[in-house]
Amino acid sequence: MCLAIPGQIVRWLRRDPPFCEAEIDFLGVRRVCNLSCVPEAQVAEYVIVHAGVAISVMDSAVAHLLLSELRSHEHEVNGAGLGELHE
Amino acid sequence: MKLIDEFRDPALAQQLVESIRGVATRRWTIMEVCGGQTHGLLRHGIDEELRDVVELLHGPGCPVCVTPTTVIDHAIELALRPGVLLTTFGDMLRVPGKHRSLMQAQAEGANIQMVYSPLDAVKLAQELPSTQVVFFAVGFETTAPATAIAVSQAEALDLPNFSVLTAHVRVEPAMEAIAQAEDCRVNGFLAAGHVCTITGYEQYHKLAQRYRMPIVVTGFEPIDLLVGIYRCLQLLEQGSFDVVNAYTRSVRPAGNLAAQEILQQVFVVADQPWRGLGEVPLGGLILASKFRGFDAVDRFALERTTVAVEDECQSGAVMSGRIRPTQCPHFGSRCTPQSPLGAPMVSTEGACSAYYRYSNLVPLNTSPAS
Ligand code: SF4
Numbered sequence: 001m002c003l004a005i006p007g008q009i010v011r012w013l014r015r016d017p018p019f020c021e022a023e024i025d026f027l028g029v030r031r032v033c034n035l036s037c038v039p040e041a042q043v044a045e046y047v048i049v050h051a052g053v054a055i056s057v058m059d060s061a062v063a064h065l066l067l068s069e070l071r072s073h074e075h076e077v078n079g080a081g082l083g084e085l086h087e
Numbered sequence: 088m089k090l091i092d093e094f095r096d097p098a099l100a101q102q103l104v105e106s107i108r109g110v111a112t113r114r115w116t117i118m119e120v121c122g123g124q125t126h127g128l129l130r131h132g133i134d135e136e137l138r139d140v141v142e143l144l145h146g147p148g149c150p151v152c153v154t155p156t157t158v159i160d161h162a163i164e165l166a167l168r169p170g171v172l173l174t175t176f177g178d179m180l181r182v183p184g185k186h187r188s189l190m191q192a193q194a195e196g197a198n199i200q201m202v203y204s205p206l207d208a209v210k211l212a213q214e215l216p217s218t219q220v221v222f223f224a225v226g227f228e229t230t231a232p233a234t235a236i237a238v239s240q241a242e243a244l245d246l247p248n249f250s251v252l253t254a255h256v257r258v259e260p261a262m263e264a265i266a267q268a269e270d271c272r273v274n275g276f277l278a279a280g281h282v283c284t285i286t287g288y289e290q291y292h293k294l295a296q297r298y299r300m301p302i303v304v305t306g307f308e309p310i311d312l313l314v315g316i317y318r319c320l321q322l323l324e325q326g327s328f329d330v331v332n333a334y335t336r337s338v339r340p341a342g343n344l345a346a347q348e349i350l351q352q353v354f355v356v357a358d359q360p361w362r363g364l365g366e367v368p369l370g371g372l373i374l375a376s377k378f379r380g381f382d383a384v385d386r387f388a389l390e391r392t393t394v395a396v397e398d399e400c401q402s403g404a405v406m407s408g409r410i411r412p413t414q415c416p417h418f419g420s421r422c423t424p425q426s427p428l429g430a431p432m433v434s435t436e437g438a439c440s441a442y443y444r445y446s447n448l449v450p451l452n453t454s455p456a457s
Binding site: 003004006017018019034036037038039046048050051052053055056058059060062063066067070071073 | 123
Protein backbone atom coordinates (compact mmCIF):
# COMPACT_ATOMS: atom_id res chain seq x y z
CA MET A 1 0.00 0.00 0.00
CA CYS A 2 2.81 2.40 0.87
CA LEU A 3 4.72 1.28 -2.21
CA ALA A 4 6.13 4.31 -3.98
CA ILE A 5 8.36 4.38 -7.03
CA PRO A 6 10.79 6.94 -8.46
CA GLY A 7 10.18 8.54 -11.84
CA GLN A 8 11.70 11.44 -13.75
CA ILE A 9 9.78 14.60 -14.56
CA VAL A 10 9.50 15.05 -18.34
CA ARG A 11 7.37 18.20 -18.40
CA TRP A 12 4.95 20.14 -16.30
CA LEU A 13 1.36 20.18 -17.60
CA ARG A 14 -0.54 22.22 -14.99
CA ARG A 15 0.63 24.42 -12.12
CA ASP A 16 -2.66 25.17 -10.32
CA PRO A 17 -3.13 23.23 -7.06
CA PRO A 18 -4.88 20.85 -6.43
CA PHE A 19 -4.60 20.05 -10.15
CA CYS A 20 -0.80 20.39 -10.50
CA GLU A 21 0.24 17.78 -13.04
CA ALA A 22 3.36 16.63 -14.82
CA GLU A 23 4.31 13.89 -17.21
CA ILE A 24 6.59 11.42 -15.42
CA ASP A 25 8.84 8.80 -16.97
CA PHE A 26 8.99 5.46 -15.14
CA LEU A 27 11.68 3.43 -16.93
CA GLY A 28 10.29 4.37 -20.33
CA VAL A 29 6.60 4.26 -19.37
CA ARG A 30 5.08 7.71 -19.17
CA ARG A 31 2.21 8.64 -16.85
CA VAL A 32 0.59 11.86 -15.77
CA CYS A 33 0.94 12.35 -12.01
CA ASN A 34 -0.23 14.95 -9.54
CA LEU A 35 2.53 17.22 -8.22
CA SER A 36 0.52 19.27 -5.71
CA CYS A 37 2.76 18.03 -2.85
CA VAL A 38 6.01 18.95 -4.63
CA PRO A 39 5.27 22.31 -6.26
CA GLU A 40 9.00 23.15 -6.30
CA ALA A 41 9.99 20.08 -8.38
CA GLN A 42 11.79 20.76 -11.64
CA VAL A 43 12.00 19.04 -15.00
CA ALA A 44 14.61 16.21 -15.01
CA GLU A 45 14.41 15.75 -11.24
CA TYR A 46 13.27 12.41 -9.85
CA VAL A 47 10.11 12.30 -7.76
CA ILE A 48 8.81 9.43 -5.62
CA VAL A 49 5.25 8.65 -6.66
CA HIS A 50 2.56 6.92 -4.63
CA ALA A 51 -1.07 6.41 -5.73
CA GLY A 52 -0.65 8.86 -8.61
CA VAL A 53 0.77 11.61 -6.39
CA ALA A 54 4.43 12.64 -6.06
CA ILE A 55 5.25 12.60 -2.34
CA SER A 56 8.86 13.83 -2.50
CA VAL A 57 11.64 15.04 -4.72
CA MET A 58 14.40 12.48 -4.55
CA ASP A 59 17.71 13.87 -3.28
CA SER A 60 20.08 12.10 -5.68
CA ALA A 61 23.20 13.81 -4.30
CA VAL A 62 22.49 12.55 -0.80
CA ALA A 63 21.79 9.04 -2.16
CA HIS A 64 25.14 8.93 -3.97
CA LEU A 65 26.95 10.22 -0.89
CA LEU A 66 25.41 7.44 1.22
CA LEU A 67 26.34 4.79 -1.35
CA SER A 68 29.94 5.97 -1.52
CA GLU A 69 30.15 6.05 2.30
CA LEU A 70 28.89 2.50 2.39
CA ARG A 71 31.28 1.29 -0.30
CA SER A 72 34.26 2.84 1.42
CA HIS A 73 33.23 1.28 4.76
CA GLU A 74 33.20 4.80 6.15
CA HIS A 75 30.18 3.88 8.25
CA GLU A 76 32.35 1.49 10.24
CA VAL A 77 35.05 4.03 10.91
CA ASN A 78 32.88 6.93 12.03
CA GLY A 79 29.53 5.10 12.39
CA ALA A 80 27.74 8.36 13.11
CA GLY A 81 28.06 9.58 9.54
CA LEU A 82 25.39 7.32 8.14
CA GLY A 83 21.90 8.60 8.17
CA GLU A 84 22.70 12.00 9.49
CA LEU A 85 23.14 13.68 6.17
CA HIS A 86 19.93 15.62 6.58
CA GLU A 87 20.23 16.51 10.23
CA MET B 88 17.20 2.57 -13.19
CA LYS B 89 19.85 4.48 -11.35
CA LEU B 90 19.22 4.66 -7.64
CA ILE B 91 17.12 1.52 -7.71
CA ASP B 92 19.73 -1.01 -8.81
CA GLU B 93 22.37 0.49 -6.52
CA PHE B 94 20.11 -0.07 -3.53
CA ARG B 95 19.77 -3.73 -4.53
CA ASP B 96 23.50 -4.38 -5.04
CA PRO B 97 24.16 -7.94 -3.72
CA ALA B 98 27.86 -7.28 -2.98
CA LEU B 99 27.06 -4.20 -0.92
CA ALA B 100 24.29 -6.13 0.84
CA GLN B 101 26.74 -8.85 1.82
CA GLN B 102 29.18 -6.26 3.10
CA LEU B 103 26.45 -4.70 5.24
CA VAL B 104 25.50 -8.10 6.63
CA GLU B 105 29.08 -8.43 7.84
CA SER B 106 29.01 -4.92 9.35
CA ILE B 107 25.80 -5.82 11.18
CA ARG B 108 27.40 -8.97 12.59
CA GLY B 109 30.40 -6.90 13.62
CA VAL B 110 28.36 -4.37 15.58
CA ALA B 111 26.05 -6.74 17.50
CA THR B 112 27.27 -8.20 20.80
CA ARG B 113 23.92 -9.88 21.54
CA ARG B 114 20.65 -10.68 19.78
CA TRP B 115 18.28 -7.70 19.65
CA THR B 116 14.58 -7.49 18.79
CA ILE B 117 13.61 -4.88 16.22
CA MET B 118 10.17 -4.15 14.81
CA GLU B 119 9.82 -2.95 11.24
CA VAL B 120 6.68 -0.84 11.29
CA CYS B 121 5.64 -1.00 7.64
CA GLY B 122 4.29 -4.08 5.87
CA GLY B 123 6.18 -3.03 2.73
CA GLN B 124 9.39 -3.45 4.74
CA THR B 125 8.20 -6.86 6.00
CA HIS B 126 7.78 -8.03 2.41
CA GLY B 127 11.21 -6.64 1.44
CA LEU B 128 12.90 -8.36 4.39
CA LEU B 129 11.30 -11.72 3.64
CA ARG B 130 11.60 -11.50 -0.15
CA HIS B 131 15.35 -10.96 0.09
CA GLY B 132 15.80 -13.45 2.93
CA ILE B 133 17.23 -10.74 5.22
CA ASP B 134 15.39 -11.96 8.33
CA GLU B 135 16.80 -15.50 7.86
CA GLU B 136 20.29 -14.27 7.06
CA LEU B 137 20.46 -12.19 10.25
CA ARG B 138 18.51 -14.58 12.48
CA ASP B 139 21.41 -15.05 14.92
CA VAL B 140 21.91 -11.33 15.65
CA VAL B 141 18.45 -9.80 15.28
CA GLU B 142 14.89 -10.95 15.70
CA LEU B 143 12.64 -9.00 13.36
CA LEU B 144 9.06 -8.51 14.53
CA HIS B 145 6.50 -7.37 12.01
CA GLY B 146 4.55 -4.26 12.89
CA PRO B 147 1.09 -2.81 12.33
CA GLY B 148 1.93 -1.05 9.06
CA CYS B 149 -0.67 -2.63 6.84
CA PRO B 150 -3.58 -0.20 6.45
CA VAL B 151 -5.63 -2.79 4.58
CA CYS B 152 -5.22 -5.20 7.52
CA VAL B 153 -6.43 -2.71 10.12
CA THR B 154 -9.54 -1.54 8.23
CA PRO B 155 -12.51 -2.64 10.39
CA THR B 156 -14.81 -5.33 8.99
CA THR B 157 -17.78 -3.00 9.34
CA VAL B 158 -16.21 -0.47 6.95
CA ILE B 159 -15.66 -3.22 4.36
CA ASP B 160 -19.31 -4.24 4.85
CA HIS B 161 -20.31 -0.60 4.28
CA ALA B 162 -18.31 -0.56 1.05
CA ILE B 163 -20.08 -3.74 -0.11
CA GLU B 164 -23.46 -2.31 0.85
CA LEU B 165 -22.78 0.85 -1.19
CA ALA B 166 -21.49 -1.11 -4.20
CA LEU B 167 -24.77 -3.05 -4.27
CA ARG B 168 -26.92 0.10 -4.32
CA PRO B 169 -28.35 1.06 -7.70
CA GLY B 170 -26.61 4.06 -9.25
CA VAL B 171 -23.43 3.70 -7.14
CA LEU B 172 -19.94 2.84 -8.41
CA LEU B 173 -17.51 1.91 -5.66
CA THR B 174 -13.84 2.53 -6.49
CA THR B 175 -10.87 1.40 -4.43
CA PHE B 176 -7.27 0.13 -4.55
CA GLY B 177 -6.78 -3.43 -5.81
CA ASP B 178 -5.41 -4.38 -2.39
CA MET B 179 -8.85 -4.05 -0.79
CA LEU B 180 -10.72 -6.36 -3.12
CA ARG B 181 -9.95 -9.71 -1.51
CA VAL B 182 -10.02 -8.63 2.12
CA PRO B 183 -12.77 -10.50 3.95
CA GLY B 184 -15.59 -8.47 5.50
CA LYS B 185 -18.01 -10.08 7.94
CA HIS B 186 -19.47 -12.47 5.38
CA ARG B 187 -17.63 -11.81 2.13
CA SER B 188 -15.06 -9.68 0.32
CA LEU B 189 -15.62 -6.94 -2.25
CA MET B 190 -14.52 -9.36 -4.95
CA GLN B 191 -17.13 -11.91 -3.90
CA ALA B 192 -19.74 -9.15 -3.84
CA GLN B 193 -18.66 -8.16 -7.35
CA ALA B 194 -19.48 -11.68 -8.54
CA GLU B 195 -22.97 -11.10 -7.10
CA GLY B 196 -23.40 -7.94 -9.15
CA ALA B 197 -21.87 -5.22 -6.95
CA ASN B 198 -20.55 -2.31 -9.05
CA ILE B 199 -16.86 -2.05 -8.13
CA GLN B 200 -13.92 -0.66 -10.07
CA MET B 201 -10.28 -0.88 -9.07
CA VAL B 202 -8.32 2.38 -9.40
CA TYR B 203 -4.64 3.18 -9.20
CA SER B 204 -5.23 6.60 -7.64
CA PRO B 205 -8.13 8.40 -5.92
CA LEU B 206 -7.70 11.03 -8.66
CA ASP B 207 -8.86 8.41 -11.17
CA ALA B 208 -12.08 8.15 -9.15
CA VAL B 209 -12.58 11.93 -9.50
CA LYS B 210 -12.16 11.57 -13.28
CA LEU B 211 -14.73 8.77 -13.31
CA ALA B 212 -17.18 11.02 -11.44
CA GLN B 213 -16.67 13.68 -14.14
CA GLU B 214 -17.23 11.17 -16.92
CA LEU B 215 -20.30 9.55 -15.30
CA PRO B 216 -22.43 12.46 -14.04
CA SER B 217 -25.47 10.29 -13.33
CA THR B 218 -23.50 7.78 -11.22
CA GLN B 219 -22.56 8.30 -7.57
CA VAL B 220 -18.83 7.50 -7.52
CA VAL B 221 -17.55 6.54 -4.05
CA PHE B 222 -13.83 6.16 -3.37
CA PHE B 223 -13.12 3.70 -0.55
CA ALA B 224 -10.06 5.39 0.95
CA VAL B 225 -7.62 3.38 3.04
CA GLY B 226 -3.99 4.04 3.86
CA PHE B 227 -1.52 5.69 6.18
CA GLU B 228 -0.19 9.25 5.97
CA THR B 229 1.55 8.21 2.73
CA THR B 230 -1.78 7.75 0.96
CA ALA B 231 -3.96 10.29 2.76
CA PRO B 232 -2.58 13.27 0.74
CA ALA B 233 -3.82 11.62 -2.47
CA THR B 234 -7.31 11.31 -0.98
CA ALA B 235 -7.10 14.90 0.28
CA ILE B 236 -6.15 16.14 -3.20
CA ALA B 237 -9.07 14.15 -4.70
CA VAL B 238 -11.54 15.73 -2.26
CA SER B 239 -10.10 19.22 -2.95
CA GLN B 240 -10.45 18.63 -6.68
CA ALA B 241 -14.06 17.45 -6.25
CA GLU B 242 -14.80 20.61 -4.26
CA ALA B 243 -13.11 22.89 -6.81
CA LEU B 244 -15.04 21.16 -9.63
CA ASP B 245 -18.25 21.28 -7.61
CA LEU B 246 -18.82 17.56 -8.24
CA PRO B 247 -22.11 16.45 -6.64
CA ASN B 248 -21.56 12.76 -7.44
CA PHE B 249 -18.21 12.13 -5.74
CA SER B 250 -17.73 11.01 -2.14
CA VAL B 251 -15.24 9.09 -0.01
CA LEU B 252 -15.64 6.27 2.48
CA THR B 253 -12.57 6.87 4.62
CA ALA B 254 -10.55 4.52 6.81
CA HIS B 255 -7.29 6.50 6.90
CA VAL B 256 -4.99 5.65 9.79
CA ARG B 257 -1.95 7.24 11.49
CA VAL B 258 1.18 5.30 12.23
CA GLU B 259 2.61 7.02 15.30
CA PRO B 260 -0.27 6.23 17.72
CA ALA B 261 -0.05 2.56 16.71
CA MET B 262 3.71 2.55 17.43
CA GLU B 263 2.96 4.09 20.82
CA ALA B 264 0.26 1.47 21.56
CA ILE B 265 2.82 -1.26 20.85
CA ALA B 266 5.63 0.40 22.80
CA GLN B 267 3.55 0.95 25.93
CA ALA B 268 2.19 -2.61 26.17
CA GLU B 269 3.49 -4.36 29.28
CA ASP B 270 4.61 -7.42 27.35
CA CYS B 271 6.31 -5.40 24.59
CA ARG B 272 9.51 -7.14 23.48
CA VAL B 273 10.59 -4.52 20.96
CA ASN B 274 14.05 -2.96 21.57
CA GLY B 275 13.96 -0.57 18.62
CA PHE B 276 11.80 0.47 15.67
CA LEU B 277 12.48 0.76 11.96
CA ALA B 278 10.03 3.56 11.15
CA ALA B 279 8.09 3.57 7.87
CA GLY B 280 10.05 5.54 5.25
CA HIS B 281 7.18 6.68 3.07
CA VAL B 282 4.98 7.70 6.00
CA CYS B 283 7.92 9.77 7.31
CA THR B 284 8.36 11.28 3.84
CA ILE B 285 5.05 13.02 4.56
CA THR B 286 5.16 13.47 8.37
CA GLY B 287 8.89 13.85 9.01
CA TYR B 288 10.37 12.27 12.13
CA GLU B 289 10.93 15.09 14.62
CA GLN B 290 7.85 13.96 16.57
CA TYR B 291 9.47 10.55 17.18
CA HIS B 292 12.04 11.92 19.63
CA LYS B 293 9.46 12.01 22.42
CA LEU B 294 8.40 8.43 21.70
CA ALA B 295 12.01 7.21 21.59
CA GLN B 296 12.87 8.87 24.90
CA ARG B 297 9.68 7.89 26.70
CA TYR B 298 9.93 4.19 25.83
CA ARG B 299 13.75 4.10 25.68
CA MET B 300 13.83 2.77 22.14
CA PRO B 301 15.91 4.02 19.21
CA ILE B 302 13.92 4.72 16.05
CA VAL B 303 15.53 4.55 12.60
CA VAL B 304 13.59 5.86 9.59
CA THR B 305 14.08 3.15 6.98
CA GLY B 306 13.40 2.65 3.27
CA PHE B 307 12.35 -0.44 1.36
CA GLU B 308 15.15 -1.71 -0.86
CA PRO B 309 17.55 -4.35 0.51
CA ILE B 310 20.36 -1.82 1.12
CA ASP B 311 17.91 0.56 2.83
CA LEU B 312 16.67 -2.21 5.10
CA LEU B 313 20.19 -3.36 5.98
CA VAL B 314 21.36 0.20 6.70
CA GLY B 315 18.26 0.68 8.91
CA ILE B 316 19.05 -2.50 10.86
CA TYR B 317 22.74 -1.58 11.12
CA ARG B 318 21.97 1.88 12.50
CA CYS B 319 19.37 0.55 14.92
CA LEU B 320 21.77 -2.09 16.30
CA GLN B 321 24.51 0.50 16.55
CA LEU B 322 22.25 2.78 18.63
CA LEU B 323 21.13 -0.14 20.80
CA GLU B 324 24.73 -1.17 21.44
CA GLN B 325 25.57 2.42 22.41
CA GLY B 326 22.56 2.58 24.74
CA SER B 327 21.24 5.53 22.73
CA PHE B 328 17.53 6.31 22.32
CA ASP B 329 18.06 8.57 19.38
CA VAL B 330 16.03 9.01 16.19
CA VAL B 331 18.05 8.62 12.99
CA ASN B 332 17.14 9.00 9.33
CA ALA B 333 18.46 6.16 7.16
CA TYR B 334 16.21 7.00 4.16
CA THR B 335 17.74 10.37 3.43
CA ARG B 336 17.01 10.46 -0.29
CA SER B 337 13.28 10.78 0.42
CA VAL B 338 12.77 11.85 4.04
CA ARG B 339 13.44 15.34 5.45
CA PRO B 340 13.32 15.97 9.24
CA ALA B 341 10.11 18.02 9.08
CA GLY B 342 8.59 15.92 6.29
CA ASN B 343 6.75 17.29 3.27
CA LEU B 344 5.22 20.60 4.36
CA ALA B 345 3.08 21.05 1.25
CA ALA B 346 1.56 17.60 1.79
CA GLN B 347 0.97 18.31 5.48
CA GLU B 348 -0.84 21.53 4.60
CA ILE B 349 -3.12 19.69 2.16
CA LEU B 350 -3.83 17.07 4.84
CA GLN B 351 -4.63 19.70 7.46
CA GLN B 352 -7.08 21.44 5.15
CA VAL B 353 -9.09 18.29 4.43
CA PHE B 354 -8.73 16.01 7.47
CA VAL B 355 -8.80 16.19 11.24
CA VAL B 356 -7.20 13.68 13.61
CA ALA B 357 -9.66 11.42 15.47
CA ASP B 358 -9.77 8.24 17.56
CA GLN B 359 -10.20 5.26 15.31
CA PRO B 360 -11.03 1.56 15.67
CA TRP B 361 -8.35 -0.66 14.13
CA ARG B 362 -9.15 -4.22 13.10
CA GLY B 363 -7.21 -6.54 15.40
CA LEU B 364 -5.85 -3.76 17.64
CA GLY B 365 -9.08 -2.16 18.91
CA GLU B 366 -9.62 1.55 19.48
CA VAL B 367 -6.42 3.53 18.82
CA PRO B 368 -6.53 7.02 20.40
CA LEU B 369 -5.91 9.64 17.69
CA GLY B 370 -5.30 6.70 15.35
CA GLY B 371 -7.16 8.00 12.31
CA LEU B 372 -8.07 10.87 10.00
CA ILE B 373 -11.65 11.93 9.27
CA LEU B 374 -12.92 14.64 6.93
CA ALA B 375 -12.91 18.16 8.38
CA SER B 376 -16.36 19.73 8.76
CA LYS B 377 -15.87 21.87 5.65
CA PHE B 378 -15.63 18.70 3.55
CA ARG B 379 -18.27 16.59 5.32
CA GLY B 380 -20.46 16.93 2.23
CA PHE B 381 -18.07 14.46 0.57
CA ASP B 382 -18.36 11.88 3.36
CA ALA B 383 -20.10 8.76 2.03
CA VAL B 384 -21.20 7.82 5.56
CA ASP B 385 -23.32 11.01 5.73
CA ARG B 386 -24.39 11.03 2.11
CA PHE B 387 -25.71 7.48 2.20
CA ALA B 388 -26.87 7.57 5.84
CA LEU B 389 -24.58 4.73 6.98
CA GLU B 390 -23.86 4.07 10.62
CA ARG B 391 -20.47 5.46 11.65
CA THR B 392 -18.07 2.69 12.69
CA THR B 393 -17.05 3.00 16.31
CA VAL B 394 -15.86 -0.50 17.14
CA ALA B 395 -13.66 -2.97 15.34
CA VAL B 396 -15.43 -6.33 15.58
CA GLU B 397 -13.04 -9.11 16.57
CA ASP B 398 -12.92 -12.18 14.36
CA GLU B 399 -11.16 -15.54 14.36
CA CYS B 400 -8.13 -14.03 12.68
CA GLN B 401 -5.18 -13.44 15.02
CA SER B 402 -4.09 -10.31 13.17
CA GLY B 403 -3.85 -8.22 16.35
CA ALA B 404 -1.31 -10.59 17.87
CA VAL B 405 0.63 -10.74 14.58
CA MET B 406 0.65 -6.97 14.04
CA SER B 407 1.82 -6.19 17.56
CA GLY B 408 4.64 -8.73 17.34
CA ARG B 409 3.20 -11.14 19.93
CA ILE B 410 3.13 -14.09 17.54
CA ARG B 411 4.65 -14.85 14.15
CA PRO B 412 2.20 -15.60 11.32
CA THR B 413 3.26 -19.24 11.38
CA GLN B 414 2.23 -19.44 15.05
CA CYS B 415 -1.38 -18.63 14.15
CA PRO B 416 -3.32 -21.92 14.36
CA HIS B 417 -5.06 -21.13 11.06
CA PHE B 418 -1.92 -20.32 9.02
CA GLY B 419 -1.74 -22.43 5.88
CA SER B 420 -4.65 -24.63 6.95
CA ARG B 421 -7.94 -22.75 7.30
CA CYS B 422 -6.26 -19.54 6.17
CA THR B 423 -4.51 -19.32 2.78
CA PRO B 424 -4.36 -16.60 0.11
CA GLN B 425 -7.03 -18.48 -1.84
CA SER B 426 -9.31 -18.71 1.17
CA PRO B 427 -8.25 -16.07 3.70
CA LEU B 428 -9.65 -15.76 7.21
CA GLY B 429 -8.01 -12.40 7.74
CA ALA B 430 -6.63 -9.42 5.85
CA PRO B 431 -2.90 -10.06 6.58
CA MET B 432 -3.12 -13.16 4.38
CA VAL B 433 -4.24 -11.24 1.27
CA SER B 434 -2.87 -7.73 1.54
CA THR B 435 0.36 -7.10 -0.37
CA GLU B 436 1.68 -5.70 2.91
CA GLY B 437 0.25 -8.36 5.21
CA ALA B 438 2.80 -10.29 7.27
CA CYS B 439 0.92 -13.60 6.80
CA SER B 440 0.96 -13.25 3.02
CA ALA B 441 4.70 -12.48 3.16
CA TYR B 442 5.34 -15.70 5.12
CA TYR B 443 3.13 -17.67 2.77
CA ARG B 444 4.73 -16.28 -0.39
CA TYR B 445 8.37 -16.30 0.62
CA SER B 446 8.60 -19.57 2.48
CA ASN B 447 11.16 -20.63 -0.14
CA LEU B 448 13.64 -17.91 0.64
CA VAL B 449 15.98 -16.37 -1.91
CA PRO B 450 19.52 -16.12 -0.51
CA LEU B 451 20.67 -12.53 -0.04
CA ASN B 452 23.76 -12.92 -2.20
CA THR B 453 21.78 -13.64 -5.37
CA SER B 454 20.24 -10.91 -7.50
CA PRO B 455 16.64 -10.27 -6.49
CA ALA B 456 14.03 -11.06 -9.13
CA SER B 457 12.19 -7.80 -8.61
S1 SF4 C 1 -2.82 -16.71 9.29
FE1 SF4 C 1 -4.84 -15.92 8.64
S2 SF4 C 1 -6.13 -16.07 10.48
FE2 SF4 C 1 -3.99 -16.23 11.15
S3 SF4 C 1 -3.40 -14.12 11.66
FE3 SF4 C 1 -2.80 -14.47 9.53
S4 SF4 C 1 -4.55 -13.72 8.33
FE4 SF4 C 1 -5.29 -13.99 10.43
